[in-house]
Amino acid sequence: MNKVETLEELYKQKFNRLPARIGNGIGHFNLFRLEPLVEGQPTSIPYKRRDYYKIMFVFGKSKVHYADKVVEVHKQALSFSNPQIPYKWEHLDNIRQGFYCIFNQQFFHQFGDLAQYTIFQPEGTHIFELTDEQVSRVHAIYERMFEEIHSDYTHKYDLLRNLVFELIHFAMKIQPAARSEKQQLNASQRIVSLFLELLERQFPIDQAHQQVKLRAASDFANQLNIHVNHLNRAIKMITQKTTSHLIAERILQEAKILLKHSNWQISEIAYALRFPEVTHFDNFFKQHVGVNPSRFRNS
Numbered sequence: 001m002n003k004v005e006t007l008e009e010l011y012k013q014k015f016n017r018l019p020a021r022i023g024n025g026i027g028h029f030n031l032f033r034l035e036p037l038v039e040g041q042p043t044s045i046p047y048k049r050r051d052y053y054k055i056m057f058v059f060g061k062s063k064v065h066y067a068d069k070v071v072e073v074h075k076q077a078l079s080f081s082n083p084q085i086p087y088k089w090e091h092l093d094n095i096r097q098g099f100y101c102i103f104n105q106q107f108f109h110q111f112g113d114l115a116q117y118t119i120f121q122p123e124g125t126h127i128f129e130l131t132d133e134q135v136s137r138v139h140a141i142y143e144r145m146f147e148e149i150h151s152d153y154t155h156k157y158d159l160l161r162n163l164v165f166e167l168i169h170f171a172m173k174i175q176p177a178a179r180s181e182k183q184q185l186n187a188s189q190r191i192v193s194l195f196l197e198l199l200e201r202q203f204p205i206d207q208a209h210q211q212v213k214l215r216a217a218s219d220f221a222n223q224l225n226i227h228v229n230h231l232n233r234a235i236k237m238i239t240q241k242t243t244s245h246l247i248a249e250r251i252l253q254e255a256k257i258l259l260k261h262s263n264w265q266i267s268e269i270a271y272a273l274r275f276p277e278v279t280h281f282d283n284f285f286k287q288h289v290g291v292n293p294s295r296f297r298n299s
Contacts, residue, residue: 005051006050029103034056034097049084050083078130080168084120101145128171
């Protein structure tokens with residue numbers, strides 16, 4: 001991987017000059033317009049880390065590579081990059097326009113830690129595809145930035161800092177539905193993991209007097225202290241199978257093992273697997289395997 005690109009190197013490459021310092025040691029902030037692509041100019045930003053933060057508002061079809069992800073932008077997007085995560089931006093359209101601001105951590109010294117925000121964290125969302133309505137709101141924020149940065153107001157960088165926070169919180173408010181869905185997925189995965197652990201803990205059955213204790217979805221739900229409908233939804237979401245199907249699969253697997261590798265009577269196997277009658281076990285086995293237990297054992 002290429003070395004980290006510094007703010008000084010960015011200015012030398014793009015503007016053939018060094019960045020101006022802002023105030024007395026309060027960090028660096030600057031704001032730029034993206035110009036339409038010109039034939040013959042590079043259409044991609046190389047894959048590397050930068051030692052500064054960048055928030056880019058861009059129009060046009062693009063492909064963004066960052067960390068181990070590739071994200072496609074179809075129309076317009078707001079992106080957040082930070083010093084910890086390398087990225088590469090490919091512009092796929094001939095026309096590209098937008099705005100971006102750059103700043104360092106020192107610009108936010110005593111104003112909060114940027115790493116606390118998910119958009120700057122490794123597992124967070126960094127690219128936000130925008131609707132036309134959202135574009136209007138983001139465009140207005142950037143126009144206010146340009147107005148302030150060119151003003152003579154003494155405290156304009158305080159206002160610019162607030163506008164950066166406005167962009168950060170605007171993006172983070174876009175993603176609650178996605179985060180909620182992810183949280184729901186994580187909760188469901190945990191439920192399924194606990195369910196499978198309880199299911200598997202009952203096996204192998206190696207003594208004839210043993211008997212499966214948890215046999216129905218409601219048995220597992222009671223053990224997990226959740227409603228059976230909650231359990232069923234979680235299992236369906238994660239495995240695309242029903243709770244009863246997973247239980248039946250494991251019961252059938254154990255039945256085959258006992259039929260092939262034990263000398264137990266079929267009635268003993270039926271009891272161990274908690275079938276109320278041998279005929280119920282026969283019907284269950286034939287329904288799933290196509291032959292009855294006796295024929296399977298002797299095949």
